Amino acid sequence: xxxxxxxxxxxxxxxxxxxxxxxxxxxxxxxxxxxxxxxxxxxxxxxxxxxxxxxxxxxxxxxxxxxxxxxxxxxxxxxxxxxxxxxxxxxxxxxxxxxxxxxxxxxxxxxxxxxxxxxxxxxxxxxxxxxxxxxxxxxxxxxxxxxxxxxxxxxxxxxxxxxxxxxxxxxxxxxxxxxxxxxxxxxxxxxxxxxxxxxxxxxxxxxxxxxxxxxxxxxxxxxxxxxxxxxxxxxxxxxxxxxxxxxxxxxxxxxxxxxxxxxxxxxxxxxxxxxxxxxxxxxxxxxxxxxxxxxxxxxxxxxxxxxxxxxxxxxxxxxxxxxxxxxxxxxxxxxxxxxxxxxxxxxxxxxxxxxxxxxxxxxxxxxxxxxxxxxxxxxxxxxxxxxxxxxxxxxxxxxxxxxxxxxxxxxxxxxxxxxxxxxxxxxxxxxxxxxxxxxxxxxxxxxxxxxxxxxxxxxxxxxxxxxxxxxxxxxxxxxxxxxxxxxxxxxxxxxxxxxxxxxxxxxxxxxxxxxxxxxxxxxxxxxxxxxxxxxxxxx
Numbered sequence: 001x002x003x004x005x006x007x008x009x010x011x012x013x014x015x016x017x018x019x020x021x022x023x024x025x026x027x028x029x030x031x032x033x034x035x036x037x038x039x040x041x042x043x044x045x046x047x048x049x050x051x052x053x054x055x056x057x058x059x060x061x062x063x064x065x066x067x068x069x070x071x072x073x074x075x076x077x078x079x080x081x082x083x084x085x086x087x088x089x090x091x092x093x094x095x096x097x098x099x100x101x102x103x104x105x106x107x108x109x110x111x112x113x114x115x116x117x118x119x120x121x122x123x124x125x126x127x128x129x130x131x132x133x134x135x136x137x138x139x140x141x142x143x144x145x146x147x148x149x150x151x152x153x154x155x156x157x158x159x160x161x162x163x164x165x166x167x168x169x170x171x172x173x174x175x176x177x178x179x180x181x182x183x184x185x186x187x188x189x190x191x192x193x194x195x196x197x198x199x200x201x202x203x204x205x206x207x208x209x210x211x212x213x214x215x216x217x218x219x220x221x222x223x224x225x226x227x228x229x230x231x232x233x234x235x236x237x238x239x240x241x242x243x244x245x246x247x248x249x250x251x252x253x254x255x256x257x258x259x260x261x262x263x264x265x266x267x268x269x270x271x272x273x274x275x276x277x278x279x280x281x282x283x284x285x286x287x288x289x290x291x292x293x294x295x296x297x298x299x300x301x302x303x304x305x306x307x308x309x310x311x312x313x314x315x316x317x318x319x320x321x322x323x324x325x326x327x328x329x330x331x332x333x334x335x336x337x338x339x340x341x342x343x344x345x346x347x348x349x350x351x352x353x354x355x356x357x358x359x360x361x362x363x364x365x366x367x368x369x370x371x372x373x374x375x376x377x378x379x380x381x382x383x384x385x386x387x388x389x390x391x392x393x394x395x396x397x398x399x400x401x402x403x404x405x406x407x408x409x410x411x412x413x414x415x416x417x418x419x420x421x422x423x424x425x426x427x428x429x430x431x432x433x434x435x436x437x438x439x440x441x442x443x444x445x446x447x448x449x450x451x452x453x454x455x456x457x458x459x460x461x462x463x464x465x466x467x468x469x470x471x472x473x474x475x476x477x478x479x480x481x482x483x484x485x486x487x488x489x490x491x492x493x494x495x496x497x498x499x500x501x502x503x504x505x506x507x508x509x510x511x512x513x514x515x516x517x518x519x520x521x522x523x524x525x526x527x528x529x530x531x532x533x534x535x536x537x538x539x
Contacts, residue, residue: 027097148205505532
């Protein structure tokens with residue numbers, strides 16, 4: 001045992017630890033830099049870059065690290081690149097780690113819900129802003145365990161540097177054992193040193209995960225829990241109420257939900273609005289949305305086949321039709337979340353597809369155009385940014401896209417959350433909100449930039465029946481009080497009859513019937529419309 005402790009503290013082995021750490025750190029840093037490049041190439045829109053990155057990954061993941069170290073040390077000098085043993089070992093480790101790190105990065109990037117990407121696009125965020133503000137923060141949190149594991153693997157793989165005579169810990173242990181023949185004590189001490197180093201990596205990983213944990217209690221509550229653990233027999237002092245609720249089940253929390261604010265006088269009187277007078281007023285308004293001969297197909301499946309649709313400023317149009325009729329695709333085309341094969345779409349007289357000179361717009365220009373023409377969108381699945389609170393979901397895009405200051409953006413966010421009855425949940429994460437609350441936050445986010453047109457894609461289809469009314473009430477209020485031009489895809493016939501000025505019925509990618517809401521719902525002219533309405537009323 002005395003020999004074991006002697007070897008454990010021997011300067012000869014301790015110096016080897018320094019070389020081990022140096023190679024590991026250089027290899028990981030180089031691998032991380034190269035991995036970022038490889039991941040970006042594989043995620044690129046350019047197929048040639050993705051093929052090059054894939055080829056590199058196949059080669060370096062498929063050959064042993066020891067051969068790569070020999071190649072860097074012995075083969076590179078043949079082409080004029082002479083490296084020291086440490087540099088060659090570090091380069092080989094970086095080249096080997098790069099494809100593994102690239103796959104970790106790529107897997108976590110594509111693992112972020114694509115709906116959040118669509119939401120960012122709909123808000124006018126550029127691809128770079130979406131990556132920086134939406135994807136990267138969530139991907140980094142989920143990739144920490146895998147990167148920690150890769151760091152441990154790199155530390156152990158650094159022992160292969162002995163093949164190019166780097167005086168790292170394993171080589172020095174071997175040399176010392178060969179000289180003293182005390183293999184057990186020396187390698188046991190060496191193994192313990194490796195265990196200490198990998199344990200330190202594990203501790204760093206745990207600390208990073210704790211710091212990135214969105215559900216981590218505030219410091220005061222953590223202190224209270226600490227003292228409660230030290231003094232389990234004493235009553236703990238009441239902790240400050242956390243702004244973040246404690247979930248008790250799927251999507252629910254212990255904080256009681258406040259009811260929506262009572263409908264205003266305008267909403268209460270909306271049922272008495274003279275539809276004919278309103279229609280006459282709308283007829284004089286300018287066109288907010290113009291869809292002309294729109295065609296869209298996915299392969300051999302034609303989704304939209306020559307759709308013509310006009311929506312005037314302040315008009316509410318409800319899209320009805322069976323599943324697969326093209327309602328959602330039409331909305332996504334209006335907001336340019338989808339391209340199309342023929343026809344034209346103009347919002348406020350401007351095209352989201354092409355520049356004034358006829359050139360196709362790149363993704364960044366499309367994002368800027370969305371923000372400038374003002375098209376908001378509310379999705380079926382809410383698509384809130386999972387790492388941001390309700391307030392941040394509304395305020396963030398106002399800062400990133402509209403250029404508001406943090407103070408002004410937060411003030412606007414709180415005004416809208418108050419309006420939809422969720423000011424008391426401003427600091428709650430989306431997963432701590434019910435479905436109805438999430439959708440109300442999504443509506444607040446969509447209207448925050450004061451869009452000229454609001455698109456709603458089945459805004460209640462993902463909600464439990466008891467949550468539908470609260471969301472419909474918010475939409476009703478926006479339609480009556482704000483006078484927004486709205487295009488709503490919905491199966492809520494009663495709601496469509498109350499809030500819509502006009503109903504458009506689609507089937508098979510074409511408009512079968514359209515007209516005033518009361519006329520289409522009560523006296524449909526087309527047999528397909530009548531059959532659909534009869535079926536929906538019977539459910």
